[in-house]
Amino acid sequence: MDIAGYVGNQHSGIVLYKNVWDKDANFIERLEDCIGDSTHEYFSWKESLVGDQEKMPEYRDCWDFKLRQSDIPICDPAFEEAGEIYKEVIAGVRECVNHYCNLYNIAMQYEEATNFVKYDVGQHFNVHADHGFSYSATVSAIGYLNDGYEGGEYVLPYQDVKFTPEQGDIIVHPSTFVYAHQSLPVTKGTKYSAVTMYDYNDRNHQDHSPQQSNQAVAQQVVEQHGGQVQSASS
Numbered sequence: 001m002d003i004a005g006y007v008g009n010q011h012s013g014i015v016l017y018k019n020v021w022d023k024d025a026n027f028i029e030r031l032e033d034c035i036g037d038s039t040h041e042y043f044s045w046k047e048s049l050v051g052d053q054e055k056m057p058e059y060r061d062c063w064d065f066k067l068r069q070s071d072i073p074i075c076d077p078a079f080e081e082a083g084e085i086y087k088e089v090i091a092g093v094r095e096c097v098n099h100y101c102n103l104y105n106i107a108m109q110y111e112e113a114t115n116f117v118k119y120d121v122g123q124h125f126n127v128h129a130d131h132g133f134s135y136s137a138t139v140s141a142i143g144y145l146n147d148g149y150e151g152g153e154y155v156l157p158y159q160d161v162k163f164t165p166e167q168g169d170i171i172v173h174p175s176t177f178v179y180a181h182q183s184l185p186v187t188k189g190t191k192y193s194a195v196t197m198y199d200y201n202d203r204n205h206q207d208h209s210p211q212q213s214n215q216a217v218a219q220q221v222v223e224q225h226g227g228q229v230q231s232a233s234s
Contacts, residue, residue, distance in 0.1 A: 001017055001018075001019060001020045001092065001095050001096060002017065002018045002019045003015070003017060003099065004016040004017060004018045007161055007163060007171065007173075008156070008159050008160060008161040009159070012159050012173075013104065013173055013174055014156070014159065014161065014171065014172075014173040014179075015096075015099075015100055015103070015171070015172050015173070016163075016169060016170075016171050017096040017099075017169065017170045017171075017172070018166070018168060018169055019168045020092040020093075020095070020096060020143065020168050020169070020170050021088070021089070021092050021143075021145075021167075021168050022168075023167060023168065025088060027085055027088070027089065027145045027146070027192070028145055028146045028192050030081055030084075030085055031065075031082065031085055031116065031192075033081070034079060034081040034082045034085070035065060035079065035082060038079075040079070043065075043076070043078075043079040043082060044065070045063040045064070045065055045118060046063065046064050046065065047063065047064075048060050048061065048062045048063065048064050048117075048125075049064075050128075051133075051134045052134055059125075059126045059128075060124075060125045060126065060128075061122070061123045061124055061125075062117050062118060062119045062120075062123045062124070062125060062183075063117070063118040063119075063120075063123075064115055064116070064117055064118075065082075065115075065116040065118075066113040066114065066115050066116070067082060067083070067086040067113060067114055067116070068111075068112070068113035068114065069090070069111065071083070071086075071113075072086065072087065086114060089114060089116075089143065089145075089194050090114055090196070092143065092170065093114070093141050093143055093170060093194070093196050094111075096141060096170045096172055097139060097141050097172060097196075097198060100139065100141075100172045101139070106138075106139075106200075107200070108138065108139055108198035108199065108200065109199075109200060109201045109202070110198060110199040110200065110201050110202045110205060111196065111198055112137070112196060112197040112198070112199075112205075113196075114194050114195070114196045115194070115195045115196070116145075116192065116193075116194050117192065117193045117194070117195060118190060118191070118192055119149075119152055119183065119185075119186045119190065119191040119192075119193075120186065120190050121185075121186050121187065121188065121189070121190075122185055122186065122187075123185065123186055124182070124183055124184060124185040124186070125182055125183040126182050127155075127157060127180050127181065127182040128180060128181070128182065129175065129176060129177040129179065129180040129181075130175040130179075130197050131175040131176050131177070132177070135197075136199055136204035136205065137175035137197035137198065137199055138174065138175055138198060138199050138200055139172060139173075139174060139175060139197070139198040139199075140172070140173060140174070140175045140179070140195070140196075140197050140198075141170055141171075141172045141195070141196045141197070141198070142154065142170065142171050142172075142193055142194075142195050143169070143170040143193060143194040143195075143196075144165035144166065144167060144168070144169045144170070144191075144192075144193050145167065145192040145193060145194060146167050146190075146191070146192045147166060147167045148189050149186055149188060149189030149190055149191045150186070150187045150188035150189060151184055151185055151186045151187035151188065151191075152165075152183060152184060152185070152186040152187075152191040153165075153183075153184045154171065154181060154182075154183060154184075155181060155182050155183075155184060156173070156179055156180070156181045157180065157181075157182070158178055158179070158180060159178075159179065165193075175197060
């Protein structure tokens with residue numbers, strides 16, 4: 001991994017890392033051989049969603065496949081290779097994010113699933129922030145897994161940055177609205193990336209719905225009474 005330095009203004013906190021993965025890692029060929037034609041409920045490419053799990057192709061049009069640490073090891077032998085790819089990719093991401101966190105004296109204890117993203121010709125993602133009304137994130141890491149396509153530049157309009165990625169690049173920056181970004185349409189070939197978001201802890205990533213809260217309280221009562229819950233009339 002090479003630390004290329006800051007992208008744009010050095011005070012903006014956008015850092016580029018290069019040569020994070022070897023070119024002969026063959027992530028794309030391996031991933032497509034594993035899930036490319038799959039119709040599996042989980043191990044397959046899915047149409048992209050936004051916000052509260054909505055399809056908005058005019059806003060975001062691409063394909064997603066997510067894996068997280070808790071998915072490893074993968075029990076289905078047909079998709080074990082996806083787990084191996086994830087482990088290789090996330091090792092590089094973590095190295096970059098650890099360096100980034102040391103630069104700014106922060107600690108990211110929560111790691112979201114890595115989202116493998118595929119953009120075919122014409123596909124794109126309009127300007128958006130990773131932290132917002134439907135999700136909490138502090139640091140975003142975007143890794144680029146291949147060359148051989150045209151278009152698909154990474155743009156941060158409020159930072160006056162337009163970045164043309166290369167295979168093995170990872171760009172790391174804060175996740176808030178000031179760092180809203182977009183992926184321009186691919187004009188030739190297919191672009192693959194791996195996106196992982198980080199937060200200070202899992203506090204904002206738990207289910208805080210009333211039903212879930214009531215279940216948590218009930219479980220706490222059970223534990224306090226040695227596994228027995230007594231009624232008020234007993």
